Amino acid sequence: MDNKTLLTVESVYKEFPIKGNHPNLKVLKDINFSVETNEFVSIIGQSGAGKSTLLRSIAGLLTPTQGKIVFENKVISKPDANISMVFQHFALFPWLTVNQNIAFGLQSNRDLSPTQRDHRVANLVKMIGLSGYEQSYPRELSGGMKQRVGFARALATEPSLLLLDEPFSALDVVTSKQLANDLITIWLDNQIATKSIVMITHDIQQAVQLSDRIILLDTDPGRIAKIYQINVARQDRTIRNIIDIIEEITNELIARTNAYQKPKLI
Template sequence: MAVEDPTETPRVRIDGVGKQYDSAQGPVQALDDVTFDVEAGEFVCIVGPSGCGKTTLFRIIAGLEAPTNGTVSLDGDPVDGPGPDLGLVFQEYHLFPWRTVAGNVGFGLEKTDTVDSGERRRRVQELVDLVGLDGFEDSYPRDLSGGMKQRVALARALAVDPGLLLMDEPFGAVDAQTKKMLQDELLDIWTETGKTILFVTHDVEEAVKLADRVVVMAKEPGRVREVVDVDIERPRNRSDDAFGTHYQRLLDLIQE
């Protein structure tokens, strides 16, 4: 997908982000000088070995915790807490069990004064259709499969039309077949909506399949090792030589 003019302000800027925690053994540097941009409309994945600080970085970008140093900005404005410009999707679905599919999707819209009830219903139905859950509007989470629950979580994140969709291993809890289906559906939604997506994953194959660029992190402390362009035409097939080349390059960087 084409992105906006890179000379303009990036959708997301992570600039010199560091994070230090105190422990019984002394200070622990979880992140050190993490710096990269995400342009509007880009799909960027973050990968790295266990303990490299991917989830910590996710929480800082999401405004769920503050960096020790450095800044995160969205469209030039500093991120200092969760807000409507950030749509969050986690591995755990975090759906309200007492709310229907439509009730979960529309939750964020109920917190705004700018959307009346008629527009809210229209928007909810539009998103339910977008994620392929037409006919399940009145179902409760207990009646849904894992893949369907994650579709609800995605629709809920999109409901307030955020500038950034931030996803933390969202398909890590589903089986391989469902994962592939959700990946394909996410790419369709990304193409249709033009959203900027920052996607944290431990799955290198998933990163090659989805991303325009992949941020590879190293650990001790967590830092950016390299940013790799994935210049393969979509749809991408695991059996293609170019796919295998990118996969091996990312794997080698992670294992160094």
């Protein structure tokens, strides 16, 4: 496996201004980590820890107040064509069909002829399990199928980095598991160009089952508390085999959440 670094987050701080005469809201503090080629990294942490802010910064949708994010040896300053994002609530265009939604991001790609574009969309439809739904509209699809379109659309531009913002949390347990399995299979089989994946999730079991590493963020301001390397081979990650890791991470998260919520005495 090629272990070249694809992404580095270097001393990133993020503050948001608050209206009125208030100090800025400090959301991220001194975040440092890297993502290697062929790595799946999950980010967990309690609500408000700054996970989405971090992911949106990596996507080039937010600019760090301090520090920098380097992707494929370039500092991220705006959305990059080689980074795609999948959202929790699908974010599909309701007036476009499945095929049109998937093709949407390809319209500005002048290197692709219409035939090549149709071919790429058809391949994705097949790969992601949408065959037969090409001409359907989002309103005619189940949540799981809508998210399959979300994944196909994100993958259409052949991004080397895929960012997932709680992509399975709006789905039932079985659908979520099936979709996650399908994603991991096509990624590990190199059926897609995506080299690495960064996912935000609240589902610790799923994070342990899918990830190479899990970053636990502390809150107020969001900072890295711990990084867990998951050393069990992916094919062996039955619940029985990973229950101790799930328990360890869950307890750590609960302890940190309790500490954060304890009333301050002064």
